[in-house]
Amino acid sequence: MSDQHFEQDETLRLPTIQFRVVLDLGPRLAAAVTLPAELAHPDLFADRDDEGGALNLSIDFDSGQLHVLLDEAGPSFHYHGTSDPFESPWPADQTEKLLEWALILVQEIDALDELLDSIFEAAEWFEQGFTLYVPETEPTQLELIEVGIIGELxxxxxxxxxxxxxxxxxxxxxxxxxxxxxxxxxxxxxxxxxxxxxxxxxxxxxxxxxxxxxxxxxxxxxxxxxxxxxxxxxxxAPTPEAQIMRAALERIGGIR
Structure with a gap:
């Protein structure tokens, strides 16, 4: 079968909507680690496995990916972008700093028990047409994040x-x-x-x-x-959940 390519008419895309999210982002310890300039803008996403236990953190770049798993045994990681999943696609000094940051970040996410549920719920609120999400929470320091949710075609x-x-x-x-x-x-x-x-x-x-x-x-x-x-x-196109997730993790990690 031969493949075909069709150009999308971007004039048919719905407008970007500004969505505000209030979340508990914890002490933001990872923000104290400065990423190398070459790796300062990753695409971030986190989720738990089907049993709700192990936490998966994806840190993606055009040049490769770092995936971190945190379970009862502690953190483990592997790379994409080379033939060996344990070989980094980046120089050793950059990799060392990225790993330091990622291992702090994944443990921060894990400690915020309600964060992933709140992000999923915020995306549902957006789908229902709301422009502000505020979770039910005990008194704590909350942060406001503004996200431009890209409209669908x-x-x-x-x-x-x-x-x-x-x-x-x-x-x-x-x-x-x-x-x-x-x-x-x-x-x-x-x-x-x-x-x-x-x-x-x-x-x-x-x-x-x-x-x-x-x-x-x-x-x-x-x-x-x-x-x-x-x-x-x-x-x-990233889903509303993925866009909210990226903004929240960027804030925790000190790159937003």
Missing amino acids: LTLPWLGSGRVDHEHVEGDNHPIALLWNMNNDDPDTPIARAWLDLETGEPRTAAEPGVDWNAVAMSEDEVLEWLVGIYTNHHV
């Missing part, structure tokens, strides 16, 4: 026959499959896929072979163009 609803859905599939560059069912049952037939072009940062799409586009009731090009918008909104 306007996309049409599915205009073909039946029902569609999308799901992650195995493969490189974050692929998803577009699933379809002509009888309005749970979508189960893959008709196209989308993935991220790592060089351009833009989605690429391709149709699966043997699709009956007359039954789908949309042309192949129409489906692939529609899929680009879905992929962009759900897998390229």
Whole structure:
């Protein structure tokens, strides 16, 4: 199957909305560590595993990633960006300072029991149309963070026959499959896929072979163009939760 690229019309993007979040960010100990200039602007995200125990902290750069896991055994870490997960993609002096900062940061996040829940709840408030989130809390020092939440691209609803859905599939560059069912049952037939072009940062799409586009009731090009918008909104543009998370962790880490 050959892949296609469609340019998104940015005039169809909803406006950025300023959202204010009040959070307990603790003593901000990591802020005392100054990151090297080359590593001063990471993309940060934290979450807990499915059992709610181990804390995962992702520290991502264009040049590589540092992932830190904190569980009952203590912190551990690995890298992405080299062939060896224990080999840093950065010079030793930069890596040493980044690790010092990251290990303090992950323990601070872990100590703030309600932080991740509050960030998730704040994102839900934003989705409901509110512009300010304040958690229920005991008296403590709180901080106000302002976040410009990027608007979604306007996309049409599915205009073909039946029902569609999308799901992650195995493969490189974050692929998803577009699933379809002509009888309005749970979508189960893959008709196209989308993935991220790592060089351009833009989605690429391709149709699966043997699709009956007359039954789908949309042309192949129409489906692939529609899929680009879905992929962009759900897998390229950061979610409100991710944007609030990054702002909060940047504040804790002293880089915002």
